[in-house]
Amino acid sequence: MKMEKKNIDWGNLGFAYMPTTTRFVANYKDGAWDEGSLTTDATVNISECAGVLQYSQSCFEGLKAYTTEDGRIVCFRPDLNAARMADTCRRLEMPVFPEDKWVEAVKKVVAANSDYVPPYGSGATLYVRPFMFASGPVIGVSPAREYQFRIFCTPVGPYFKGGVRPLTIRVSDYDRAAPHGTGHIKAGLNYAMSLHAIVEAHEQGYDENMYLDAATRTNVEETGGANFIFVTKDRKVVTPKSGSILPSITRRSLMYVAKEYLGLEAEEREVPFEEVKEFAECGLCGTAAVISPVGKIVDHGKEICLPSGMTDMGPVTKKLYDTLTGIQMGSIKAPEGWICEIG
Numbered sequence: 001m002k003m004e005k006k007n008i009d010w011g012n013l014g015f016a017y018m019p020t021t022t023r024f025v026a027n028y029k030d031g032a033w034d035e036g037s038l039t040t041d042a043t044v045n046i047s048e049c050a051g052v053l054q055y056s057q058s059c060f061e062g063l064k065a066y067t068t069e070d071g072r073i074v075c076f077r078p079d080l081n082a083a084r085m086a087d088t089c090r091r092l093e094m095p096v097f098p099e100d101k102w103v104e105a106v107k108k109v110v111a112a113n114s115d116y117v118p119p120y121g122s123g124a125t126l127y128v129r130p131f132m133f134a135s136g137p138v139i140g141v142s143p144a145r146e147y148q149f150r151i152f153c154t155p156v157g158p159y160f161k162g163g164v165r166p167l168t169i170r171v172s173d174y175d176r177a178a179p180h181g182t183g184h185i186k187a188g189l190n191y192a193m194s195l196h197a198i199v200e201a202h203e204q205g206y207d208e209n210m211y212l213d214a215a216t217r218t219n220v221e222e223t224g225g226a227n228f229i230f231v232t233k234d235r236k237v238v239t240p241k242s243g244s245i246l247p248s249i250t251r252r253s254l255m256y257v258a259k260e261y262l263g264l265e266a267e268e269r270e271v272p273f274e275e276v277k278e279f280a281e282c283g284l285c286g287t288a289a290v291i292s293p294v295g296k297i298v299d300h301g302k303e304i305c306l307p308s309g310m311t312d313m314g315p316v317t318k319k320l321y322d323t324l325t326g327i328q329m330g331s332i333k334a335p336e337g338w339i340c341e342i343g
Helices: 051-055 078-091 099-112 188-203 249-261 273-278 315-329
Strands: 023-029 037-039 058-060 063-067 073-076 125-134 147-156 167-171 208-210 227-231 237-240 266-269 281-286 290-299 302-305 339-341
Touching: 023 099, 037 099, 051 125, 058 078, 058 188, 063 315, 073 099, 078 099, 078 125, 078 249, 099 125, 099 147, 188 208, 227 249, 227 315, 237 249, 249 266, 249 281, 249 290, 249 315, 281 315, 290 315
Parallel strands: 167 208, 167 290, 237 266
Antiparallel strands: 023 037, 023 147, 058 125, 063 073, 063 125, 073 339, 125 147, 227 237, 227 281, 281 290, 290 302
16 A cells, blocks of 8 residues: 655654544444445534434544554454444444444545555554444434444554653542443443543642442552553563453453563452552553553552652563554564454
8 A cells, every 4th residue: 555645744743633534434224224435524414412412322442553664554453443342332222333344444444544644663653433423313311213333533643742651640539430330331421421530630630540449449440541450579460350341452462462472470350459559560551552651659648659660661561562562563473363454
């Protein structure tokens, strides 16, 4: 796929929306999805009584397209994003967009915007945002009958401007998700609920919130937009297990990398907050930054400082980061099926 790249200052891109030329749109009506098509129209026209506006029936995904070291354009495990959105739709009584067509639509959008895929080594990537919402009118509390599925993409810069800065986070007094609620799906309403808490955290000088389980407030769950990964003093990788944690594709990939590439012991289990002070390293993982190191956790004035320090990633976190980004960028051989080539 040899196309002239856009004249963009790739090295100075922020993590913000920049419209590209093409997106995908499909509509659900009378019990079926249409074929969908690419369009240059970035606007959405819906009824004032649309289900998304009245009762927040909406969901989304996030993934990236990269230029590899040898010049190919690829996406990372889009089949898992498609499966996760299908799970989300079922929970929200929204129609599932077929997973194979979902992946094909992602490939079409990335291919159509290939001149916006940043070059290898620029530190930038193409962020791809599939989303679905209830477009049909609803006034009684019930699922809508019409939906729209769309995919747009936007080039974004690295999550960390000027290198890695370990984060300082607080233990939140708010609950992120209820037991048997919607914490395990990528519903827009989950993120709306987290906005007040993150604004408050920022006003108090913290980068993020650590949410504990809502039932007992004793176990670590996640932040508003990322999963936790911990490293014990004997180099075991641990991630919290809970029915209300979003199943992060990055986290699952990192746990596989820890075991199969780095030969580390890795386990998913309940993590009591009392145990956090015993860990050597802590990171937040997700699509945007892969892993963001955490240097300090503050529990109502009591500080937990991770031994890996406040200046850089811990050694195990760094190996996990370097290995996974190497797989994504093509310098390290990927497991079967992880890399989806565009074109």
